Structures are given as C-alpha cells and as structure tokens.
Amino acid sequence: MSCFSRCHIGFVARKIYIVNGVLLLLALRGLLDLSSLPTQAGGVPVLVLKEGASRSRGREAQHSNITAAKVVAESIKSAFGPKGMDKLLVDNFGDITVTSDGRTILDEMDIQHPAAKMLVEVAKTQDNEAGDGTTSAVIVAGELLGRAEALIDKNLHPTVIIDGYRQASEKALEVLEKIALPFDFLKSAEFLKKTAVTSMASKLVAEYKEYLSDIVVKALLEVMEKQSDGSYRVDVDDVKVEKKTGESLGDTKLVNGIVVDKEIVHSGMPKRVENAKIALIDASLENDKPEFDSKINIEDPVNIAAFLKQEEDMLCDMVEKISATGANVVICQKGIDDMVQHFLAKKGISAIRRAKKSDMEKLARAIGGKIISNLSDLSSKDLGSVALVEERKIGDDKMTFIEGCKNPKAITILIRGGTERLNNEAERSMHDALCVIRDLIQEPKVIAGGSAIEMELAISLKKHAQTVSGREQLAIMAFAEALESIAITLSENAGLDPIDILSELRSRHEKGETWTGIDVNSGIVQDMTKVGVYEPIVVKRQIIKSAYEAAALILKIDDVIASSKNKMPPAPPGGMGGMGGYPGAGEY
Numbered sequence: 360m361s362c363f364s365r366c367h368i369g370f371v372a373r374k375i376y377i378v379n380g381v382l383l384l385l386a387l388r389g390l391l392d393l394s395s396l397p398t399q400a401g402g403v404p405v406l407v408l409k410e411g412a413s414r415s416r417g418r419e420a421q422h423s424n425i426t427a428a429k430v431v432a433e434s435i436k437s438a439f440g441p442k443g444m445d446k447l448l449v450d451n452f453g454d455i456t457v458t459s460d461g462r463t464i465l466d467e468m469d470i471q472h473p474a475a476k477m478l479v480e481v482a483k484t485q486d487n488e489a490g491d492g493t494t495s496a497v498i499v500a501g502e503l504l505g506r507a508e509a510l511i512d513k514n515l516h517p518t519v520i521i522d523g524y525r526q527a528s529e530k531a532l533e534v535l536e537k538i539a540l541p542f543d544f545l546k547s548a549e550f551l552k553k554t555a556v557t558s559m560a561s562k563l564v565a566e567y568k569e570y571l572s573d574i575v576v577k578a579l580l581e582v583m584e585k586q587s588d589g590s591y592r593v594d595v596d597d598v599k600v601e602k603k604t605g606e607s608l609g610d611t612k613l614v615n616g617i618v619v620d621k622e623i624v625h626s627g628m629p630k631r632v633e634n635a636k637i638a639l640i641d642a643s644l645e646n647d648k649p650e651f652d653s654k655i656n657i658e659d660p661v662n663i664a665a666f667l668k669q670e671e672d673m674l675c676d677m678v679e680k681i682s683a684t685g686a687n688v689v690i691c692q693k694g695i696d697d698m699v700q701h702f703l704a705k706k707g708i709s710a711i712r713r714a715k716k717s718d719m720e721k722l723a724r725a726i727g728g729k730i731i732s733n734l735s736d737l738s739s740k741d742l743g744s745v746a747l748v749e750e751r752k753i754g755d756d757k758m759t760f761i762e763g764c765k766n767p768k769a770i771t772i773l774i775r776g777g778t779e780r781l782n783n784e785a786e787r788s789m790h791d792a793l794c795v796i797r798d799l800i801q802e803p804k805v806i807a808g809g810s811a812i813e814m815e816l817a818i819s820l821k822k823h824a825q826t827v828s829g830r831e832q833l834a835i836m837a838f839a840e841a842l843e844s845i846a847i848t849l850s851e852n853a854g855l856d857p858i859d860i861l862s863e864l865r866s867r868h869e870k871g872e873t874w875t876g877i878d879v880n881s882g883i884v885q886d887m888t889k890v891g892v893y894e895p896i897v898v899k900r901q902i903i904k905s906a907y908e909a910a911a912l913i914l915k916i917d918d919v920i921a922s923s924k925n926k927m928p929p930a931p932p933g934g935m936g937g938m939g940g941y942p943g944a945g946e947y
C-alpha cells in the first residue's frame with residue numbers, strides 16, 4: 360500500500376485533509392486554484408492527508424479488498440454443513456466460545472480490514488433478516504469476489520461484472536420463486552419440523568435435532584398471530600429461551616409460562632403461590648441513599664432509636680402499600696432491602712429481586728400487569744394474575760416458574776445441556792431454528808437443501824447466460840459457478856470427492872432433476888425431498904441478495920483512503936487502562 364503522495368504547489372505549504380471525498384484546505388493563505396493541486400509545480404510539498412494516513416488505489420485497492428473478503432469466506436468454509444467442523448474462539452477476556460454458527464464466528468473474530476468487515480455485515484444482515492444461512496451468504500459472497508478478480512484480470516471492467524452479477528441475481532430470484540414449494544402448515548406441520556431439523560443438523564446439537572425441532576415448532580405455533588388478511592405473523596421474542604446447566608439436551612422442556620432465572624428472596628416466603636396476584640415494580644424497595652457523602656450527628660441516644668424507627672417505618676410503609684393492593688407476589692427489577700423482605704415474608708408475600716428488564720416486559724405482556732416505576736402509583740388494577748408461581752430447583756440453582764398466564768402466548772424453552780458452552784451453542788441453534796420456522800409461518804414456501812437449490816439455480820443461470828450478448832455473459836456464468844461452490848464445500852467438508860459430485864449433480868440437473876442434491880450423511884447424490892432436507896425460501900432469497908450486494912459494494916471500490924490511528928493519551932496509573940486508539944484501517 361503506497362503512502363499518499365505529496366503534491367507540490369508553488370507558493371505555500373499547508374496541510375490539506377480529505378474528508379468524505381471533499382478537500383478541506385486548511386489555513387491556506389491567499390487564493391488557491393484547486394485544479395492546480397495535483398500538479399507538480401515544483402517548490403514546497405503540500406501534505407494532503409494527515410501524517411500516518413495511507414491510501415491505495417486502482418488495481419492494488421481492488422486486489423487487497425477482494426483478498427481480505429476471500430480470506431474471511433475461506434476461514435468459515437470448514438464450518439459449513441452437517442459435516443462441518445466447529446471453531447473454538449477465545450475473546451480478550453479469555454472467554455471461550457465453541458460454535459459453527461457463521462455470524463458468531465465472524466463476530467468473535469474481531470476483524471479489522473474494512474472490506475472484510477463488509478462480509479461480517481453480510482452475515483449480520485442475513486441473521487437479522489432470515490435468521491439462518493449466514494455461512495452460505497458469506498461463502499457465496501467470497502466466491503463472487505474471487506471469480507470477479509479473475510474476470511478483472513481478463514480486462515473486464517468491474518462495472519460490467521457488477522451489472523452481470525445484478526442480472527444473474529435477479530434471474531436467480533425469479534427462478535427461486537417459480538420452483539419453491541408452497542404448503543399449508545395448518546394442515547400439517549411436517550415441513551416446519553423438517554426445516555427445523557435441517558437447520559439444526561449442522562450444529563453441535565444435531566444429536567437431539569428431532570426432539571428439539573418438535574419443541575421449537577410447538578412453541579412458535581402457540582405464539583403465532585393471525586392477521587386481518589389471513590396471513591400469520593410471529594415474533595420469535597415471544598418465546599423466552601432460558602438455559603440451565605445439568606442433565607442433557609434431551610431434557611430440554613417447553614414450559615407454558617414464563618421461567619425467571621431468579622429465586623424467591625427470603626426463606627420465610629411461600630415457595631408456591633396459587634392464584635397469584637403479581638406486582639411488577641421497577642423501583643428499588645430500599646431506603647434511598649444520598650448520591651453524595653453525608654453524615655448525621657445524633658447526640659441524644661433517644662434520637663438514635665427514633666431515627667432507626669423512622670427508617671423502619673418507611674420500609675414498612677412500602678410493604679403496607681404493596682399489601683393493600685392485594686398482591687401476593689412481587690417481582691422487582693431493582694433491589695429489595697432485608698427489612699422489606701422480612702415484612703413481606705411476614706405478610707405471606709413472595710418476592711423476586713433484580714429481574715431482567717426483558718423478563719419484566721415479557722411478564723407484563725404474559726400476565727396482563729403493568730410495570731410500576733413509582734411505588735406510590737401502585738394500585739390493584741396494575742396487578743397481573745396467573746394460576747401458579749412456584750420456585751423449583753433446577754440443577755444446583757432455583758428458578759421461578761410463572762404458569763397459567765392470562766396470555767396463552769407466554770412460552771419458555773428451558774435448555775438443559777451438560778455444560779455451559781453446549782448450552783450457549785444450543786441457544787444459538789435454537790435461535791436459528793426459531794427463525795426458520797418464523798420465516799415459514801410468515802411465508803410458507805420451502806426449497807430442498809443439500810445444494811439442490813443452488814445447483815438448479817446455477818443450471819438456469821448458465822442457460823440464461825447463453826441468451827445474453829456482451830461481456831456480462833461471463834459475469835453471469837461466474838455467478839452460477841459461485842452458487843455451485845455450495846455443493847463443493849458441502850462435499851469437501853464431508854470428505855467426499857467434490858469433482859465427482861459436482862459433475863453428477865450437473866448432469867442430473869441438466870436432465871431436469873430439480874431437487875437432486877448431495878446427502879452428506881449417506882454420501883449419495885439423490886432427490887433431497889426424499890431425504891427431507893428442506894429450507895425456507897426466505898433464507899435462500901436473502902443469501903442471493905446479500906451476497907450480490909456485498910460483492911457489488913466491494914467491487915465498486917477503487918480507492919481506499921485510511922486515516923491514521925488516533926493515539927489515546929496513556930492511561931492514568933491505577934486506572935482502567937487506555938482503550939487504545941481505534942485500529943486505523945491504515946494498519947490492516
């Protein structure tokens with residue numbers, strides 16, 4: 360990468376900064392003709408960028424960007440598909456993550472190269488929009504860029520390649536819509552389950568994929584809501600996912616209600632409350648402490664007792680206030696003073712403290728209660744009611760189960776893996792599965808996986824390319840080959856011969872076998888609808904869109920101007936340590 364050049368102008372030397380492509384001329388004395396800037400008029404050099412900044416342009420910039428993006432795609436390839444491997448990632452604090460989830464791997468990798476970061480964005484978009492298919496999207500984007508580089512070497516201009524890729528992506532989306540298989544999930548949940556199984560087949564939890572898929576499908580069918588136009592909508596956040604180490608994934612349960620990972624605060628409080636009236640309080644049930652250091656001098660011992668009595672009375676008032684509303688359970692987002700706990704217990708009221716904000720919101724919806732942030736506002740109509748609140752021992756810990764909610768859409772999946780890391784990966788896999796089921800409920804159309812769909816799209820694109828005159832044809836062919844890389848990667852990761860598999864897949868798709876793919880479990884090229892490997896159309900549509908957009912964005916760049924690293928002042932002794940400068944792109 361070359362350092363930004365110094366240009367010379369005849370009369371005065373001053374620094375000029377480029378900000379968002381605009382030249383800012385700083386403290387220039389006299390009039391200066393901008394057009395004269397790049398010319399070497401001799402004389403004193405003018406610094407155009409801040410010291411330490413760097414710039415690369417043209418072919419060099421393209422090569423650097425494409426290589427970085429390809430490296431990112433390459434790095435997650437081995438985690439793709441049911442036979443993919445997992446990655447062990449260690450963060451700055453030494454925390455360990457074991458995963459094969461594309462988005463998580465890229466998030467944890469802490470990537471710095473600006474173009475490579477764009478591929479991380481692809482994974483994020485894919486995850487937010489479709490919930491699954493993040494690895495596929497990054498692999499296809501990387502392949503598109505790799506093939507574009509070969510075309511650039513053959514003197515194809517990047518804009519021609521982008522145009523060809525755009526045409527190819529539009530055509531692929533058109534074919535995808537045409538061949539997708541619609542179904543009615545109200546008649547049979549078979550496709551929903553098979554799709555959830557496919558999504559979990561490539562994860563650490565694959566051993567329990569059938570059992571966990573049943574749970575996920577059941578949970579989402581409970582929380583889906585019919586719209587006025589007859590369609591259904593689902594919010595995956597309506598399904599609460601809790602995890603507790605112990606037992607095994609096969610003991611994961613679906614709870615009709617909300618499970619809060621907190622125990623009842625006082626041993627004297629009832630651990631089981633039927634027909635519970637719950638007060639949701641977002642205020643501390645303690646005496647306010649002043650924000651500044653303060654001191655009270657009490658000279659008469661009689662006054663000490665009066666002072667303590669007054670403090671106790673204030674806490675007692677809080678309990679009276681709660682009790683007067685008829686509440687028999689308190690769920691508090693903040694702390695509860697020991698004295699308040701004691702008084703609550705005496706009145707037979709159970710309480711949970713420091714509940715998560717997200718739990719409070721879910722509870723408010725589930726039990727039909729209102730979160731009160733000022734205790735004096737609490738009244739009986741703010742209480743929510745449920746059939747049962749019970750503290751249960753799960754593993755070594757206690758959790759509180761709130762069951763029989765007013766709103767039947769209150770559902771919790773309680774994951775029970777043997778280790779914390781397994782639980783974390785199970786939660787991520789569960790999230791992917793929940794998202795694919797949501798995608799299907801909202802748009803009930805599936806396609807067959809195992810690279811069947813990618814091969815079918817590739818064949819259609821190759822046929823389409825024949826009808827396109829001009830250089831875009833080469834780019835359309837390259838797009839088709841990039842899609843074929845899914846079949847190659849699946850086979851390679853399963854230890855199969857990718858060349859044999861690819862040629863068989865090509866010839867069978869040529870013969871019109873739309874859903875032929877590679878079943879990596881048996882190693883046989885066959886009709887994937889018979890194997891039952893299905894995926895939602897939403898996931899594949901998003902893969903094509905995000906891979907194309909990322910490739911186009913990166914190919915369009917021919918100039919990279921990176922400012923220098925900001926130096927932070929050294930950390931004060933004993934302080935938390937400087938955060939270090941933001942890693943300048945000039946350092947990648």
Ligand SMILES: Nc1ncnc2c1ncn2[C@@H]1O[C@H](COP(=O)(O)OP(=O)(O)OP(=O)(O)O)[C@@H](O)[C@H]1O
Binds near residue numbers: 459
């Ligand atoms: N039995 C199978 N045989 C062949 N391919 C399969 C089988 N089961 C699933 N697949 C394929 O595995 C791929 C999914 O793999 P994986 O879940 O690792 O990647 P992803 O969904 O793209 O990314 P991520 O799950 O990390 O967001 C899909 O293309 C799917 O069709």
Ligand SMILES: [Mg+2]
Binds near residue numbers: 492561
């Ligand atoms: Mg997946």
